[in-house]
Amino acid sequence: MKKFGKICWVITGAGHFMAETCDFLASAGVSADIYFTRAGLEVARRYRQIERVEGLGLRVFRENDFSSSGLVFFAGGHYEALVIAPATSNTIAKCALGIADSLASNFFAQAGKSRVPIFVLPTDAESEIMSVTPSGRRIPIHPRPVDLLRLEEMGRFPGVTVLRSPRELDVLEWPSCP
Ligand SMILES: Cc1cc2nc3c(=O)[nH]c(=O)nc-3n(C[C@H](O)[C@H](O)[C@H](O)COP(=O)(O)O)c2cc1C
Structure with a gap:
């Protein structure tokens, strides 16, 4: 089991696994800086998770405050791992294609170029x-072949681990909050 130093944790605009990810952050006491993409912020609000995350005592950044300093943070050794959880199919597609024009895709690119390990929960x-709407209704979602293809491509990037369920967040030994 690998133990990491400070974690950079990016929350993208996904309702699926949003609550489970925030449950994990709340219970595990992980020492991480949290970054919301613009859609991440909107979706976390709809799922009523924003106050919860902001109440964890971690540093929380939003895409509007912060656009593209990933280079400094990863190359400078500030973060020892990048987690993108939950990760939308939009972010996965950009990352797999080498696009780096959003907070999450830029961090993915910069972490990769700095050989910082990356964990993604798509x-x-x-x-x-089966996903759950903000009002609690269960709805089926059918990811397209292109979504699955991009995920498969992303999983072949060096240093990238694709997690298959929020339970897999537990397999890593994250640093605890001081
Ligand atoms: C309530 C809500 C829930 C969403 N859930 C998902 C999801 O589970 N997975 C996904 O791929 N996109 C989901 N989306 C769509 C993304 O938010 C959208 O593609 C957005 O552009 C992603 O931006 P980001 O990848 O920069 O965070 C959801 C959108 C809304 C409004």
Whole structure:
């Protein structure tokens, strides 16, 4: 089991696994800086998770405050791992294609170029998933072949680990909050 130093944790605009990810952050006491993409902030609000995350005593950044300093943080050794959880199919596609024009895709690119290990929890990992709306209704989602293809491509990037469920967040030994 690998133990990491400070973690950079990016929350993208995914309803699927949003609550489970925030449950993990709340219970595990992980020492991480949290970054919301613009959609991440909007979706976390709808799922009523923003106050929860902000109440954890961690540093929280939003894409509006912070656009592209990933280079400094990863190359400078400030972060020892990048986690993107939950990760939308939009972010996965950009990352897999080498696009780096959003907070999450830029961090993915810069972490990769600095050889910082990356852990990704995608929402669209199977041909059918059952998701839950902000009002609590269960709905089937059918990720497209392109979503699954981009995820497969991303999983072949050096240093990238694709997690298959929020439970897999537990397999890593994260640093605890001081
Ligand atoms: C309520 C809500 C829930 C969403 N859930 C998901 C999801 O589970 N998976 C996904 O790939 N996109 C989901 N989306 C769509 C993304 O938010 C959208 O593609 C956005 O552009 C992603 O931007 P980001 O990857 O920079 O965070 C959801 C959107 C809304 C409004």
